[in-house]
Amino acid sequence: MAGHWADFQYEIYLNGMNGTVPRLPTDLTRLEELTEQRLGPGPVGYVAGSAGDGSTARANRAALDRRRIVPRMLRDVRERDLSVEVLGRTLPAPLALAPVGVLSIMHPEAEPAAARAAAARGVPYILSSASSTPLEQVAEAMGDAERWFQLYWPKDPEVARSFLARAKASGYSVLVVTLDTPLLSWRPRDLDQAYLPFLRGVGTANYFTDPAFRAALAKPVEEDPNAAVLHFVGMFADPGKTWPDLALLREHWDGPIVLKGILHPDDARLAADAGMDGVVVSNHGGRQVAGALAAADALPRVAEAVGDRLTVLFDSGVRTGADVFKALALGARAVLLGRPYVYGLGLDGQAGVDHVIRCLLAEFDLTLALSGHAGPATVGKSDLVEGPA
Numbered sequence: 001m002a003g004h005w006a007d008f009q010y011e012i013y014l015n016g017m018n019g020t021v022p023r024l025p026t027d028l029t030r031l032e033e034l035t036e037q038r039l040g041p042g043p044v045g046y047v048a049g050s051a052g053d054g055s056t057a058r059a060n061r062a063a064l065d066r067r068r069i070v071p072r073m074l075r076d077v078r079e080r081d082l083s084v085e086v087l088g089r090t091l092p093a094p095l096a097l098a099p100v101g102v103l104s105i106m107h108p109e110a111e112p113a114a115a116r117a118a119a120a121r122g123v124p125y126i127l128s129s130a131s132s133t134p135l136e137q138v139a140e141a142m143g144d145a146e147r148w149f150q151l152y153w154p155k156d157p158e159v160a161r162s163f164l165a166r167a168k169a170s171g172y173s174v175l176v177v178t179l180d181t182p183l184l185s186w187r188p189r190d191l192d193q194a195y196l197p198f199l200r201g202v203g204t205a206n207y208f209t210d211p212a213f214r215a216a217l218a219k220p221v222e223e224d225p226n227a228a229v230l231h232f233v234g235m236f237a238d239p240g241k242t243w244p245d246l247a248l249l250r251e252h253w254d255g256p257i258v259l260k261g262i263l264h265p266d267d268a269r270l271a272a273d274a275g276m277d278g279v280v281v282s283n284h285g286g287r288q289v290a291g292a293l294a295a296a297d298a299l300p301r302v303a304e305a306v307g308d309r310l311t312v313l314f315d316s317g318v319r320t321g322a323d324v325f326k327a328l329a330l331g332a333r334a335v336l337l338g339r340p341y342v343y344g345l346g347l348d349g350q351a352g353v354d355h356v357i358r359c360l361l362a363e364f365d366l367t368l369a370l371s372g373h374a375g376p377a378t379v380g381k382s383d384l385v386e387g388p389a
Helices: 004-018 028-037 041-048 053-064 111-122 135-142 157-169 190-192 209-215 227-234 243-252 263-274 295-306 322-330 339-370
Strands: 067-069 084-086 089-091 095-097 123-126 149-150 174-178 257-263 280-283 311-315 335-336 384-386
Touching: 004 339, 028 041, 028 339, 041 157, 041 339, 053 067, 053 322, 067 322, 095 111, 095 339, 111 135, 111 174, 111 280, 111 322, 123 135, 135 149, 135 157, 149 209, 157 209, 157 311, 174 243, 209 311, 227 384, 257 263, 257 335, 263 295, 280 295, 295 311, 295 322, 322 335, 322 339, 335 339
Parallel strands: 095 335, 123 149, 149 174, 174 257, 257 280, 280 311, 311 335
Antiparallel strands: 067 384, 084 089
């Protein structure tokens, strides 16, 4: 790219000469509080909330905060290149937007707005199975930009096959299979509001437009939406799946397959043995198991176990450019960013998502340079020390 991601700061300062300041904070950790003030408790709780008492979400942050960067001096960092090779494709930076479902609860333009923002910056957008917008429509909004499809692996193998065929036909290049949600966890913020969007038919767009899903209904979705919702709830996830079942996905998807939700090195090894291409070290942002291991604490062991066999990606707790740096130092090839871009979407639509991407990568670019690195490849374990939480 021409110039550096860090140049965004000069754009902001120059705009200030005309009395213009950014519409959203440039400290992305402030977005959650703003979203809490401006959006309803149901949608905010659904995005910001976590499993149980929130201990895993807090642990995710603490594990990143505990690790401190050790900057090195007098290294030539004038010319920087943040691009990385991930799963056979070149990305402009080690970043993709994580799959987050039901985005229409945050903003009427929903997934297409986030997807367009990602496409404009060359950042892969990972579409959730549980999106509010059919996958074909999101693909159309992105043109030929890099897009990946996240699969919640349904009980009905016909629906799984149909999803994969549709995703392939719509130009999604990587399959991201979320393994950590065979059941919906205990989420008090949602329970206290009795708020689950799916029961209102929100986040079901891919299912309700799917020929295999519709074929299993007694009446068309439009004639009996309640029956369609109940059928969706019954087949959305499958707690009976085991490792040998991955063969079905491999058989029906010829691109890279990445397993999301891996925290144990042995599970990462099983993924490699099953012919997978990558793993996302993730605890679903603390949304599935309260009291679970922090994702950043799991990352080094997983990277050590399979880093030479699989592409290791990371999410859960990433809020800043410094967090991206730390994740790379702990062994990740790239990170997936979740809640911050969703807050950006809720607060300012597509422009809000663009703001979040640019802030995060500007800060990452500066963190790299000021720590003595001209690109992600040289970042490693020796760039961090562990301090008290």
